[in-house]
Amino acid sequence: MASRGDQSKASLGFLTVIQDSDYGLLGGYLILNTAGRPEEFHCTAPVRPSRAQQILYGPTLEPYLYGEQIGRTLAARSKAQPLVLCTDRGPALAVREHVDMPVALVLPGDGEAGDGATASCESHWRLDKAHGRQPPLVAFRLGKNQLAVPATMSCDREAILQRLAELAECMDLAEPFGRIREAIEEARRGGQ
Amino acid sequence: MSDGWETSDPAGGFDWAPAAPPAAFSINLGPPPVTVASPFEAALRNGPVPEVQKIRWEDTAPRAIRIGIGRVEVAVRSFFFAPPPAVCERPDEPVKSHAAARIAADLLGQRTAPTRIAPPRDVIKLEDRLNYVLQPPLEAVLAERSLVFPFPPFSxxxxxxxxxxxxxxxxxxxxxxxxxxxxxxxxxxxxxxxxxxxxxxxxxxxxxxxxxxxxxxxxxxxxxxxxxxxxxxxxxxxxxxxxxxxxxxxxxxxxxxxxxxxxxxxxxxxxxxxxxxxxxxxxxxxxxxxxxxxxxxxxxxxxxxxxxxxxxxxxxxxxxxxxxxxxxxxxxxxxxxxxxxxxxxxxxxxxxxxxxLTDMPPKLFRDAELDLSPEQRETYALAEDDGVLRLTEMGDAATIHHVFELVLRLKQICNFDPATGASTKLERLEADLEEVATSGRKAIVFSQWVDTLQKLARHLRRFGPLEYHGRIPSGRREAVIQRFRENSKSHVLLISYGAGGVGLNLQFANYVFLFDRWWNPAVEDQAVNRAHRIGVSGSVTVTRFLMLGTIEERIDLVLQQKRELFDTIFSGTEAPRKLHLTQEEIFGLFDLKCPGGPIQVAA
The missing domain is CATH 3.40.50.10810 (Tandem AAA-ATPase domain)
Incomplete structure (x- = not known):
């Protein structure tokens, strides 16, 4: 892992999953250098859960698919070891169990949750919709970005603040996800 | 009958209702019955012996069906991008911008969607296309420290x-x-x-x-x-x-x-x-x-x-x-x-x-359709009749150049009568410039002839005219523009299409006069847009002089057709009725017949 002082080689990882009604789930993982230039891009073939998985995994299906099946696979293909892995998909936080770096959920908009507050129940990043049991998250600000980490990994918060301190003011951590979605679309068109 | 049944039917029918019961009597028919042993009795004496079958419940567990939900390998495509050349790395400067589209847009004074660099259609290789798609928004790149702009670019x-x-x-x-x-x-x-x-x-x-x-x-x-x-x-x-x-x-x-x-x-x-x-x-x-x-x-x-x-x-x-x-x-x-x-x-x-530029001041066109003065009319008629006669006499020897010579001659008469100097256009221009000067505004006047511009300069002295054309040395032209911009007494700039049609920024002028018409609408657009461009302070009024019943009116029709052609290529509109000016059409300006074959008209 690159140290903080070694910013010239430092990179950031961005993971997202898009749900397509025709294809299923498509994962994309973008590695950017600190100037925002792409270094690596990895994307999955469509992933469709089986009926048995849907029944038996129940509310844990999305974390399994996003975090373990897609997130872990993509992270394993990367040559880089990013400072932080960012995702805009709540279920993808489950990838934290399979990677050796802090994972942050990038919350949309200008949320007002302060340091240490539990993030509000936004449906698009709740982990467990079916049972209404949202794993507690710890939300915090980094520059103009609103981030959250699982409460069970609250130590990641300090690591993220420390590693991204120099980049915080000028970074928009939500922007690269748009690039990933465009790239997935481009790759899908290219594969047809 | 006496068997105990009676009938009451006089007709001899039966009444099925029973009569009174018969009298009871008994008869002893012999010895008492003797019981005889039979196999059935033996069977009764032995009693039933049920057969018991033991069922061992502990041995009958339900059958299990295995449903595979094991992990499926996910196929992944990977792309690795070459690091940018060292020329754009600036390790001595703190890293400032990382995909900071919104922030950069704020820096640039805009709050619009980030500008993305899309791959051109002729980039085929997926890796190359992704290399474009995955680049940061343009605003983020421009916001880097060394890319300073004098003022924010438009979206x-x-x-x-x-x-x-x-x-x-x-x-x-x-x-x-x-x-x-x-x-x-x-x-x-x-x-x-x-x-x-x-x-x-x-x-x-x-x-x-x-x-x-x-x-x-x-x-x-x-x-x-x-x-x-x-x-x-x-x-x-x-x-x-x-x-x-x-x-x-x-x-x-x-x-x-x-x-x-x-x-x-x-x-x-x-x-x-x-x-x-x-x-x-x-x-x-x-x-x-x-x-x-x-x-x-x-x-x-x-x-x-x-x-x-x-x-x-x-x-x-x-x-x-x-x-x-x-x-x-x-x-x-x-x-x-x-x-x-x-x-x-x-x-x-x-x-x-x-x-x-939806918020840019409008460009207002008005066509000044004028009649020739009596002197101009007489000269024009003579020149046209004479020219057409000569072309007719030339027959097949007449070329397109001969026709153009006549066109130019007639257009010059539309500007000024060569003998008397009479000009309806000049009269109208002077009247308009009075209004321009009174309001403290500035105007530019275009003509294709330097001689026309110099004549105008003599007649328009009270408006402080300045000239910008081929007879002005290129080294002095910049000073002319500067003087026109800064001198409040200079209300009119006289420009030739050739010298001033492109590259000049004259957005401080609110009036444009096309004293005569160019053969090509694009050149006219270029001229008008010297004034109607970014930075213009108000609406731009464009006055196009057109002499009725003359060659100018006929040329105007040609210009309209060319605009249709442009729209067809760049707007996907219907094809124009005519794509070329045929030789017949050129000669047709004077109702002349000509040797056939499509030609291209020079600009």
Missing amino acids: YQLQGVAFLYPRHAAVLADEMGLGKTMQAITAIRLLIRSGELRSVLLVCPKPLVTNWRREFALWAPEIPVLTIEGDQARRRWQWQLADMPVKIANYELLNRDRELFEACGPTGRAQLQFDLVLLDESQRIKNRASATSQAARAISRSRNWALTGTPVENSHEDLVGIFEFLSPGFLSPDMKPRRIGQLVSDYVLRRTKDQV
């Missing part, structure tokens, strides 16, 4: 930069006044910073060289610019100077120094090579057979861009000519305009002010 200008940046063949065909120069310079600046360009040749009309130098100093002050000029030996040295990222030459020099472009080194490669050749006012090479076009095509280069506000002036072949430089063979003159429009859609970016 559409950033889109123009994003259009040029990835393209090896491109035409930026924005309407005049939208800032093509700034867009091209910014794209060049970014490509030089990213290490993709090291040598750029900019070719423009001679009067615009100074303008380009000024624009480079404004928008890319850190880029050294060299103007190719001087005698042949000096130019040869300048052409071969290395470490000069941008060189500017005029079109005339291309012709003179063509042999340098064609010279090859010992390895067989051209001695002069450029990463980018940019042609400003690229309609100058619309004629593929011209020496200028051939000289431009002789330059060894890897990228070609063309800037023009008028990619089609007369015919769709104009665009074919430009593409012969950009991508030889891509278009052919045989193609229909609609097909050409489809093919070039990814290579040409054309925006109009109406599309992108």
